[in-house]
Amino acid sequence: MAAPLALELAKPDDFHVHLRDGEEVLGCMVPAVARQFRRVICMPNLKPPVTTTAQALAYRDRILAALPPDQRASFEPMMTLYLTEQTSAEEIVEAASKGIRAVKLYPAGATTNSSAGVRDVEHVLPALRAMAKHGLPLLIHGEIPDADVDVFDREREFLGRVMPKLVAAVPDLKIVLEHITTQEAVAFVMAAPPNVAATVTAHHLLINRNALLAGGLNPHHYCMPIVKRESHRQALLQAVTSGSPRFFAGTDSAPHPKHAKLSACGCAGVYTAHAAIELYAEAFEQANALHHLEAFLSKNGAAFYGLAPNTERVTIVRTEWKVPEELPFGDTVVVPFRAGGTIRWQLQAS
Numbered sequence: 001m002a003a004p005l006a007l008e009l010a011k012p013d014d015f016h017v018h019l020r021d022g023e024e025v026l027g028c029m030v031p032a033v034a035r036q037f038r039r040v041i042c043m044p045n046l047k048p049p050v051t052t053t054a055q056a057l058a059y060r061d062r063i064l065a066a067l068p069p070d071q072r073a074s075f076e077p078m079m080t081l082y083l084t085e086q087t088s089a090e091e092i093v094e095a096a097s098k099g100i101r102a103v104k105l106y107p108a109g110a111t112t113n114s115s116a117g118v119r120d121v122e123h124v125l126p127a128l129r130a131m132a133k134h135g136l137p138l139l140i141h142g143e144i145p146d147a148d149v150d151v152f153d154r155e156r157e158f159l160g161r162v163m164p165k166l167v168a169a170v171p172d173l174k175i176v177l178e179h180i181t182t183q184e185a186v187a188f189v190m191a192a193p194p195n196v197a198a199t200v201t202a203h204h205l206l207i208n209r210n211a212l213l214a215g216g217l218n219p220h221h222y223c224m225p226i227v228k229r230e231s232h233r234q235a236l237l238q239a240v241t242s243g244s245p246r247f248f249a250g251t252d253s254a255p256h257p258k259h260a261k262l263s264a265c266g267c268a269g270v271y272t273a274h275a276a277i278e279l280y281a282e283a284f285e286q287a288n289a290l291h292h293l294e295a296f297l298s299k300n301g302a303a304f305y306g307l308a309p310n311t312e313r314v315t316i317v318r319t320e321w322k323v324p325e326e327l328p329f330g331d332t333v334v335v336p337f338r339a340g341g342t343i344r345w346q347l348q349a350s
Helices: 023-036 053-065 089-097 121-134 151-161 163-169 183-191 202-206 230-240 276-286 290-305
Strands: 006-010 013-017 039-042 076-078 080-082 102-105 138-140 175-177 196-200 247-249 313-322 327-329 332-334 342-347
Touching: 006 290, 013 023, 013 247, 013 290, 023 053, 023 327, 039 053, 053 076, 053 080, 053 089, 080 089, 089 121, 102 121, 121 163, 151 163, 151 183, 163 175, 175 183, 183 196, 183 230, 196 230, 196 290, 202 230, 202 276, 230 276, 247 290, 276 290, 276 313, 276 342
Parallel strands: 013 039, 039 076, 080 102, 102 138, 138 175, 175 196, 196 247
Antiparallel strands: 006 313, 313 342, 327 332
């Protein structure tokens, strides 16, 4: 019998992940993410949000404390600030001087713990100009959350209403449109200056809105931005497998307790940290583009952020394995993406 197909690549980075907070939860989430990724951009939408440099550094300490000894030398949490309309240019200067990597813009009300977010980008221009001056990228959850905007059109509306004004106002600011979901977002990034890039999740590459709605509501596929129709999924696949350096991995792995996902008002978020590399490999294999996988996972994002490429190597093997129905999440459980099903690739133990 022939040996299974194996791929070796530089250990990837995740440029958008939710680790949550609290000793027990971090003790479950951080080792799982560190097994997959060398560096990660940690989202700041905690309760309360991470709006200051001091809060970000304290959160980093809590993350590092959750690492097992054998992972401490090979994992780097990269911290972000939560942008509010009160964020000062002085805070941005402080953040840059203390190694904070980026600042996150949540439109107020767009997603989990975003109520303190931005209502009008005109109110944050001083902070954005300071970010451009000091080399901090702006990470954008690009949706218009207004009640009169269809939930499936929120990203498209943001691209039309907000992005042109923002790019024109601070033309030298590095911008990452995070977890893009539409063909319009792909077109925007491809036409934008080289200081604009995008992250794409594994789940938006693998499922469309039928997986959320057909045959009954599947709350474990509910996320923001919401999954779109098949034509948009195909546009995302084409973009990430094109070889363009403007697209890179950001899992937006966002765990919620099972009971919160199944509640009367289920939380938005898909948990993919248990198998992120393998899920991306499935998507690239679908498109016959495994030769572009390493650049997407391990090179493009590092180059955009001005980071040296990772030297550690990992191997994935083409072999099926069954995903557990549930995984530990503090004192409760989280339901992982493809729970009870199979994944066609498996990350080998290092």
